[in-house]
Every structure is written in structure tokens, then in C-alpha cells.
Amino acid sequence: MSIRKQYDSDLEALKTALVEMGQNxxxxxxxxxxxxxxxxxxxxxxxxxxxxxxxNMERDIEHRCMTLLLRQQPVAGDLRHISTAxxxxxxxxxMGDHASDIAEIIPHxxxxxxxxxxxxxxxxxxxxxAYQMILDAMDALxxxxxxxARRVIAADDAVDYDFNAIKHTLAQEIAADPAKVxxxxxxxxxxxxxxxxxxxxxxxxxxxxxxxxGRYKDESMF
Amino acid sequence: MENTNVPVxxxxxxxxxxxxxKALKSISLDVGERExxxxxxxxxxxxxxxxxxxxxxxxLVPGVRIEGDxxxxxxxxxxxxxxLTDLRRRVGMVFQKANPFPMSIYxxxxxxxxxxxxxxxxxxxxxxxxxxxxxxxxxxxxxxxKKSALGLSGGQQQRLCIARALAVKPEVLLxxxxxSALDPGSTMKVEELMSELKKNYTVVIVTHNxxxxxxxxxxxxxxxxxxxxxxxxxNQIFSTPRDKRTExxxxxxxG
Numbered sequence: 001m002s003i004r005k006q007y008d009s010d011l012e013a014l015k016t017a018l019v020e021m022g023q024n025x026x027x028x029x030x031x032x033x034x035x036x037x038x039x040x041x042x043x044x045x046x047x048x049x050x051x052x053x054x055x056n057m058e059r060d061i062e063h064r065c066m067t068l069l070l071r072q073q074p075v076a077g078d079l080r081h082i083s084t085a086x087x088x089x090x091x092x093x094x095m096g097d098h099a100s101d102i103a104e105i106i107p108h109x110x111x112x113x114x115x116x117x118x119x120x121x122x123x124x125x126x127x128x129x130a131y132q133m134i135l136d137a138m139d140a141l142x143x144x145x146x147x148x149a150r151r152v153i154a155a156d157d158a159v160d161y162d163f164n165a166i167k168h169t170l171a172q173e174i175a176a177d178p179a180k181v182x183x184x185x186x187x188x189x190x191x192x193x194x195x196x197x198x199x200x201x202x203x204x205x206x207x208x209x210x211x212x213x214g215r216y217k218d219e220s221m222f
Numbered sequence: 223m224e225n226t227n228v229p230v231x232x233x234x235x236x237x238x239x240x241x242x243x244k245a246l247k248s249i250s251l252d253v254g255e256r257e258x259x260x261x262x263x264x265x266x267x268x269x270x271x272x273x274x275x276x277x278x279x280x281x282l283v284p285g286v287r288i289e290g291d292x293x294x295x296x297x298x299x300x301x302x303x304x305x306l307t308d309l310r311r312r313v314g315m316v317f318q319k320a321n322p323f324p325m326s327i328y329x330x331x332x333x334x335x336x337x338x339x340x341x342x343x344x345x346x347x348x349x350x351x352x353x354x355x356x357x358x359x360x361x362x363x364x365x366x367x368k369k370s371a372l373g374l375s376g377g378q379q380q381r382l383c384i385a386r387a388l389a390v391k392p393e394v395l396l397x398x399x400x401x402s403a404l405d406p407g408s409t410m411k412v413e414e415l416m417s418e419l420k421k422n423y424t425v426v427i428v429t430h431n432x433x434x435x436x437x438x439x440x441x442x443x444x445x446x447x448x449x450x451x452x453x454x455x456x457n458q459i460f461s462t463p464r465d466k467r468t469e470x471x472x473x474x475x476x477g
Contacts, residue, residue, distance in 0.1 A: 004474050073433060075460045076469045214462035222461035 007072055011081060014064045015142070018085055018092075021057040022138035022204075025092050026131060028054065028099035029197060033127040035103060036120065036190070039110040047103035054096035061089045084211045088141065091200040095134060098193040098200075105186050112183035119169055119187055126162035127194045129155065133201035140208050149208035152201055159198035166191050230255045230394055230424045231276055231313075236290035238271060240283065245271045247448040248290070253394070258416060258425045260439035260456065262432065264477035267445040269428050273396050276426065277313035278306060295393070311338060314387035318399040320379035322371035322386075327354075327363050330371045330382055334390040349389050356422075357385035358415045377408025384415065388423075395419065397427040401434065413438050432472055436460045444468045 001009070028047055035043040065086045068074060074082050113120055133155050140148035170184040210216040229252035238246035246268045253259050261269040274280045275292065278299060292299045299309055311334070323330050331350045332340075340346060350367065354360035359381040363374070371382055380400060387395055397416075401409040416438050419425055429435050435442050436456060443453040444465075452465045463469045471477050 007474070075432065075436070075472050076463055078473050079461060214458075222457040 007068075007078070010064070010068060010072075011078060014061065014068070014082070014085055017057065017061050017064065018089065019138060019142055021054060021061060021089070021092050022134065022141075024050075024054050024057065025095040025099065026134040026138070028096050029102075029127065029131045029134060032099045032102040032106075033124050033131065035106050036109070036127075037124050039106070039115065041107045041110065044103040044106035048100050051096050051100040054093060058089050058093040061085060065089075080211050080214060084141075084207045088204045088207050091203040095197050095200045098197050101193050102190050105189055109183070109186040109190070112180075112186060119166060119173070122162065122166050122169070123187055123191050123194065126159060126166065126191060127197075129159050129162065130194045130197040130201065133159065133198050134204075137201040137204040140205055141211070144208060144212050146208055146212060149205040152205035156198045156202045159195060163191050163195040228255055229253055230295060231426070232291075232293045233272075233276075234291040234293075236272070236275065236292060237288070238268075238275060238280065239285075239287045241285040245448050246275070249450045251443055251450055251453060253424060253426055254441065255424050256420055256422070257440040258420050258427060258438055260435035260442045261426065261428045261445060262430075262435050262442060262472070263445035263451075264471065265430075268448040269443075269445040270398055272445065273398055273426060273428050274315075276394070276396055277310050277315055279315065281306070307337075311390045312392055313394045313396060314390065314392035315396045315398070316380070316383050316387055316400050318402050320376060320383050320403070322374070322379050322382050324372055325370070326368045327371045327374070327382060328367040330386050331389045334386060338390060353385040353389040354382075356388045356419070357381045358411060358418070359385055375408070377404050377411060380404060380408070380412060381415065384412075384419075388419075392423065394424045394426065397425065399428055399430060402430065409434075432460075444471060446471070 028050060031043060031047050034040070035047065065082050068078075068082050072078065109120075133152055136148065136155070137152045139145070140152055167188060170188050173180050174184050206217060209218075210221060214220060214222055231253040233249055233251045236246055236249040237244065249268075249272060251272075261273060263269045271280065275288065276299075280286050280288070288300070294309070294312060297304065323333060325333075328350055331353050332346045335346060335349050340349070351360060351364075354363060359378060362378060363382075371379065374382060380403075384395070384400075401412050404412065413434065416425055416427070420440075427435075427439065439456045441453060442456045442459040444451045444459065444463075444467075446467055452459065452463060452468045454464075459468065460472060463472065469475075
């Protein structure tokens with residue numbers, strides 16, 4: 001294989017690894033929502049354990065990027081792809097972390113909240129939006145589709161809106177019955193993590209412009 | 223980012239033929255003052271031909287024919303009134319292979335100035351020191367100025383050639399792959415020297431080393447098959463080239 005062909009195949013492998021990691025993070029979030037919905041503490045435990053896998057994928061991607069930087073001295077499109085991978089890998093890893101954070105809360109949360117609790121349902125609906133943002137952000141990145149990326153960035157408003165609405169509901173719960181503060185705080189943590197997951201998806205989407213044009217948030221990076 | 227710098231050299235619609243072979247196709251390129259402009263491209267793309275045209279080194283090539291306009295600070299370099307020796311004093315050249323004259327270090331430096339009429343010993347002494355200092359060679363050779371230049375290392379010889387070019391007080395320095403025959407240490411010294419030189423001189427360099435162009439130049443021009451494909455700030459060319467051929471070349475897909 002020629003040197004350039006090997007380089008291209010290394011870049012392709014990097015892209016595949018990133019897509020796979022994105023899928024794993026999205027899946028962890030989906031599973032956390034499912035565990036929350038079904039009050040499944042065993043499933044929650046599995047999500048916490050599975051986070052190691054996502055962390056290892058981050059190490060692997062960083063290693064691939066560092067090796068390419070060292071050995072190929074990438075320029076132009078190659079440089080933009082590798083530096084983008086190094087940036088978004090952190091955001092993807094955080095999404096996985098937050099899925100695990102949510103899963104850690106579930107065993108306690110299910111003891112303080114009844115099945116079919118409307119605030120939990122609202123949180124799950126919010127979480128579905130954040131989950132969809134991850135999928136859309138990864139698709140936009142893979143396809144290098146700036147329009148799709150802008151849609152992801154815009155979609156974060158709905159997640160933020162839900163966060164504030166649920167937070168308001170929880171504040172009212174506490175005001176009505178101070179004994180419920182524990183249950184309210186658990187769910188507040190969950191929605192805060194979900195809100196952060198939306199932010200990380202936005203961060204990923206923001207790199208799509210860079211990978212195409214060398215501009216990030218409409219400013220030249222070079 | 224457009225180049226707002228006043229061009230020292232301005233080529234417009236420059237065409238050059240070697241016999242029937244068209245080596246330069248309608249090249250228009252401005253070289254900004256006190257900038258390093260790197261010319262890159264695969265072998266045979268016309269970059270060295272373009273470089274040599276800037277001080278009319280191609281005039282002597284049999285069968286060469288040139289059309290178009292090249293101006294040095296507004297003066298037509300092909301005009302009858304342009305003295306060739308004067309043009310070559312104003313636009314100096316350093317070649318790929320160091321070519322010191324087989325004489326002393328001192329005489330290498332004073333050869334040009336003497337040709338242009340400088341006779342005063344004190345003046346020549348001063349020229350030797352300032353030129354050697356300008357080429358970052360003074361400290362290494364000041365105690366052996368009367369020794370043969372051929373006894374210097376390859377890197378020192380190349381810096382001597384740069385000093386020799388500086389001795390006639392040029393406005394522009396042309397460099398044709400000046401470090402391709404040097405080891406990494408000597409290459410680094412010459413690159414550092416170029417960054418120093420651009421404080422006072424305009425430099426045009428032909429290089430096959432992409433990293434070198436990226437490290438030292440302000441603007442980069444990419445030539446292919448006699449055409450100027452793209453020219454722009456070096457950061458832009460190496461991060462977001464506009465033309466796919468530029469991207470393919472700098473990222474090693476051909477050439």
C-alpha cells in the first residue's frame with residue numbers, strides 16, 4: 001500500500017472509530033432513559049459499568065490522532081478532520097459520562113418517586129430530544145452537513161426550555177411539600193445532565209463548519 | 223485576506239516558452255515587500271522558471287521566448303534601459319547547490335561590490351562584516367576570512383552565498399531550493415536566517431519541502447503544469463486551499 005493510501009485508510013478508520021463512539025454514547029443515553037422509565041436498577045448498573053468502554057474509545061481515538069499528527073504532519077482537509085476528531089471526542093466522552101451519572105441516580109430516585117410520576121415522564125421526553133440531538137450531530141459531522149448541524153444547534157432551545165419548565169415544576173413540588181426535596185433534587189440532577197448532553201451535541205455540531213471551511217463559529221481558525 | 227502590501231515585484235500575464243514548450247502560462251503574481259513568498263509545485267511545474275525570470279536568468283537559455291510584463295518597483299525588467307547587471311544586483315539569487323567562488327571567503331564577498339566599483343579597503347572590510355553578519359556567518363568565519371571558501375561546510379557555504387548576495391545590497395533575494403542539499407541543522411540555520419532577512423529584504427523561495435514553506439513563508443503560490451493554480455496567505459493555503467489540486471498536492475496525493 002502506498003504511503004498516501006495508508007494515510008487515507010488511517011483517516012477512514014479514525015472516522016469509523018468516532019462514529020462508533022458516538023453510537024455508544026447515544027446508546028448509553030437511550031438506555032439511561034429506558035432504565036429511568038422502567039425503574040430498572042440492574043440496567044442502570046450496566047450503564048455505569050459500560051462507561052469504561054466509551055472512555056477507552058476516547059483514548060483510542062486520541063492515540064490515532066496523535067499518531068497521525070506525528071507521522072503525517074497533516075495539512076488542509078486532513079488537518080481539519082484530525083483536529084476536529086480531537087475536539088469532539090471530549091464532548092462525546094462527556095455525553096457518555098452524563099448517561100452514567102444519570103444511571104447512578106436511578107437506584108435512589110426510584111425509591112422516592114412513584115411509577116408514572118408526571119415529572120419523570122417530562123424528563124424522559126426531554127431526554128429523548130437530547131438523545132436525538134446526539135444522533136443528528138453525529139450524522140451532520142459524518143456527512144459534513146452544515147445545514148443539518150445548524151438544525152442541531154437550534155434544537156437545543158427546546159431542551160433548554162424543557163429544563164426550565166421541569167425545574168419550575170420541581171420548585172413548586174418543594175414549595176408545596178418540603179419533605180419532597182430529596183425526590184425533587186434527584187430529578188433536578190437528571191434534567192441538568194440531560195441539558196448538558198444537549199450542549200455537548202451542540203459542541204459537536206459546531207465543528208461541522210470547521211471541518212468544511214476552516215472557520216469555527218464564523219471565525220477563521222487559521 | 224488580500225495582500226495589502228505594496229508589491230515589489232509584479233508579474234502580469236507572463237508567458238514563457240522553451241522552444242515549442244510553454245513553461246509558463248499567463249502567470250500574474252505580486253510579491254509583497256519584506257515578505258517571504260514560497261513557490262511550490264511538482265518538478266517541471268514552472269516555479270523555478272518563474273523565479274529565474276525575475277532576474278532574467280533565463281535570457282541565456284537557447285530558444286527561450288518571453289511575453290508579458292514583470293515590474294520591479296514599477297520598472298519594466300525587460301525594458302531596453304534596464305541594465306542586466308543592475309537588475310541582478312537589485313534581485314540577487316541563491317541556488318540549490320552552494321556555489322562559492324574558488325577563492326577566499328573575503329574575496330567571495332567583495333567580488334560583487336568590486337564589480338560595481340567599490341575599491342575603498344575600509345568600505346570593503348565593512349561590507350564583508352555586515353554581509354557575513356547578515357547571513358549569520360560572521361562569528362564562525364571572522365578569524366579565517368583569507369582562507370578558501372571551499373573549506374567551509376555545506377551549510378556555511380550556502381550562508382556564504384547568501385552573504386555574497388547581500389554584499390551588493392539587493393532589494394530582492396531569490397532562493398532556488400536553498401536548503402535541499404543541507405542537513406537538518408544547517409537547514410534550520412538558513413530558515414532562521416530567512417526570517418531575519420525578511421526584516422530588510424523581500425524573499426522569493428522555491429522549495430519542495432512543504433513544511434518549510436509552511437514554517438517560513440508569508441504567502442504561498444502553487445504552480446502546476448506552468449499555471450499558477452492558487453496564491454494566498456500561507457495559513458490559508460495550508461489549512462483551507464480553494465483549489466482541489468492545491469489540496470491534493472500539499473497533502474501528498476500527487477507530485
